Amino acid sequence: MKHIGRKGIGLIGLILLSTLTFAQTNTSNSGNSFYGNNTVNTNSNNGLLDNWYVELNGGATVVLATLRDKPYSWAFGASLGKQLNSRFDIQARFINGKMHSEGLYGGLVLSNDVNFMDASLVLKLKLKELIFRNAPQFVNELYLFGGASYTFYDSKVINSADGTFVSGVGWDAAGAIKTNQLNSLFIPLGMGLKFNIDKSGRYYLTTDLTYYYSKDNRLDGDINPTHAAHYTYTSVGFVYNIGKSNSPQKKIARAAKERLKPSIVKPSVAKAARVRPSRSETSPSENALLTNWYAGLNLGATTMLATIRDKPYSWAVGVFFGKQLNRKIGIEANLLNGKMHAEGLYGGLNLANDVNFTDASLLLNLNLNDVIFTKSPKVIREFYLFGGAGLTFFNSKVINTADNSFVTGLGWDATGVTKTNRISTPFIPLGLGMTFNIGNTGRYVLTTEFTYRYSGDNQLDGGLTTHAAHYTYTSVGLAYNLGKQTISTQQITADAIEERVTLSAVKRVKGEIANIVQEELQPVKEELSAQSKTIASIQQEVEMRINALKETIREGVVTTKLPDGTMQATPISQLGAGATPTITSIYFAFNSLYLTPDMQREIATIARLMRKNRKLRCEISGNSSNDLGSPEYNLMLSQKRAQAVAGFLANEFGIDNERLLVKSKGVTDPLAKNLHKMNRRVDMQLFW
Secondary structure, three states, rough: HHHHHHHHHHHHHHHHHHHHOOOOOOOOOOOOOOOOOOOOOOOOOOOOOEEEEEEEEEEEEEOOOOOEEEEEEEEEEEEEEOOOOEEEEEEEEEEEEEEEEEEEEEEEEEEEEEEEEEEEEEEEOHHHHHHOOOOOEEEOOOOOEEEEEEEEEEEEEEEEEOEEEEEEEOOOOOOOEEOOOEEEEEEEEEEEEEEEOOOOEEEEEEEEEEEEEEEOOOOOOOOOOOOOOOOEEEEEEEOOOOOEOOHHHHHHHHHHHHHHHOOOOOOOOOOOOOOOOOOOOOOOOOOOOOEEEEEEEEEEEEEEEOOOOOOOEEEEEEEEEEOOOOOOOEEEEEEEEEEEEEEEEOOEEEEEEEEEEEEEEEEEEOOOOOHHHOOOOOOOOEEEEEEEEEEEEEEEEEEEEOEEEEEEEEEEEEOOEHHHHEEEEEEEEEEEEEEEEEEEOOOOEEEEEEEEEEEOOOOOHHOOOOOOOOOEEEEEEEEEEEEOOOOOOOOHHHHHHHHHHHHHHHHHHHHHHHHHHHHHHHHHHHHHEEEHHHHHHHHHHHHHHHHHHHHHHHHHHEEOOOOOEEEEEEEHHHHOOOOOOEEEEEEEOOOOOOOHHHHHHHHHHHHHHHHOOOOOEEEEEOOOOOOOOOOOOHHHHHHHHHHHHHHHHHHHHHHHHHHHEEEEEEOOOOOOOOHHHOEEEEEEEEOO
16 A cells, blocks of 8 residues: 555645646636636636535446456446536546456466556546437436546466466566556546436436556556557446535526626616627737747656556656737647656566656647636636647666666667767657646746657667657646736636626716716706806805904904894904804715715814813704705704714814704705705804
C-alpha cells in the first residue's frame, strides 16, 4: 500500500483539485485578460457542497491479452462524483479485483492471474435528452464517459500442466514471492445507464461497461512483448446523492426560468428591439496585432512511459508565449527543458534510464467553459483542452545499476562516456488545463496543466526495445497578460448574449423614458415660470433673514420685534425678558427628515449664539405642506422634523435640552400659498 500511495499521489491530487474547482460557478467582475472575465452578475445553483454523490459497484472483469480462453474474473469499486451541469459529471473511481485468462501459447497451456487496483478520473457526457424524445420515466441518465487512469498490478503466468512458473511481473524470479506492484497508464472509455429507484431522488441503480485501453504489454505477465493487453469491467452499482441535489431536468428548467424572467421595464414603454445578425465576438479593432498577448513560466513533474517503468518521475521547467485569438481559441508557443528517469528489470538486468531533453511545441487551446458551466465562473478563468505538434531534442542513456556499466543510449559515444549530439524526435502534445484569477488586476493568472506527449518511436529509452516511448508533464505556472486585453474567455456565450441584449434594451428604454420625462416635466416648467415673481420675493425675504442673523453673530446683537411691529437691533447683553429675535428657517425635501450639510450650517449658526449667551433659549417649530397626506400625518411629520433639529443641537453642539422648546404646527402656519416646498420647514426662534 505504501508503494501504491507513492505512485498514485499525483493522480489523487489531480482528482481533488479538479472536483473542488469545478464546483465554483458564480459571479465575477475582475479585469479583462486573455483568460477572460465575467461582467455579468450571476447566481450559482451549483455550489461547492451541492450535487455530490457516492457509488458502490461490483462486476466482472475480462482481460484482452495473448491468453484469451476463460478470460473472466471479478472486481468491486467505489466512486465519488459531482454533477457539474445538466450535461456533464466528473467522477473519481477506484476499482480493486482480479483478472484471469487461459490459453495455448508457445506449445504450452498457460494460465495468467492478475491482482490489480485502478484509480481513474473520468468525465461523463449525458445523452438522454439528445437521444430520447420521450424517455422511460425509470431511466434517469444515459451517458458516455472517458478519462485517464493508473492501474497498479502484479501478473503471474504458470504452466497449467504442472503448475510451474513461466513468467510474471511484480514477482521474484521463482514466482514464489511478490516483490512490488507495477503501474501502467490506461484510458477508460465506456457507456452506462442510471435508473431511478424511488421518488426521493436520493437512490439510483447504475450499470456500466468500461473498456480500459493501453499500449502496455505487461498485464499478461510480459509473455508476449509485442501484444498490448487491455481489459474491460462490466458492473452494477448503487448510487446515493449527498446533500442538495438537482436533477438535469430541474436544472435546465431553472436555467431557462432565470434567463426568461420579465424585464423591469413595462412592455407599453419599451419598444421591441430589432434582432441583429450575429457577428464575430471580436473585430479587428478589438483584437489587433498588439492586444491579448500573454507570457509565463511553469514547472512540474515528468513521467516517462517506456519499457523501463519503475520510479518514472523527474522534473522540468518551461516558458510559454501566446495570443488569444477569440473567446474560444488561443495559440501558444511552448519551450520545456528538464530530465526524465526510469528504472526496471529487463533481460534479467536491473537497468536505469536517464534522459536530458528540451522540447519545443506549438499548441492550439480550445476553451470549454461553454460546455462545462451554465453560468460564467468566478475563480476559474478557463477550462480548456489543447493539442499541437513539437520536437523533442534529447540524450538518452541506459546503464546497468549493478555495476554502472553502459548498456545502450542515443546521443552518446559507444562507451557512454561522452555526449555526441542530441537526437530529435517528433511528438504530439495533448492535454487539459485550468487557469485561476490572482488578485483583482486581471494581469496575473495561475495555471495548472496535464500534458501527454505521444510519439511513435522507441528512441526515448535509448532504443532498448521496439516499444514506443512517451512521457507526461504535470505543471503549475504563472502567466502575465501583456498590453491591452480585449477578450473575455471567462464569460460563457449565454451570459455574453444576455449582457448584449440587456445593454441594447436598457439603451433603448433610457431614450424613451427620457422623452416621456421631458413631456411630463414641460407643464411643471411652465408653472414654475409663472411663479417666478413669487419665488424671487420669498428668496429675498429668506436672504434678508440670513443676513440679519449673520449680522447678529458678527456684532453680538439680535434684531427684535417691538410691540408696535417695528424691528430694533439690540445687543444680546441688553435683551429683556420675552424679547423675540428674528427667525431662521431650514427647508426639507418632500416627506423627508434628512438634514443636509446646508441645513446643518444654519443650525450651527443658532448653536453659536446660544453657546455665547447661556440665557438664550430656542423655540423650534416644525411645519409641513398640505399637498399630500392627512392633517394628522402632517402634524406628526412636522413634530419629527422639529425633534430632528433639536436632537442635532443637543447631540452635536451640547445645547441643554431644557433650553430647547419643540413645537409642531403641521399645516397650520404656511409660508407660501402654492410653493409647497417653502412650507416643509423648521423655524428656529431665539428668546429669553
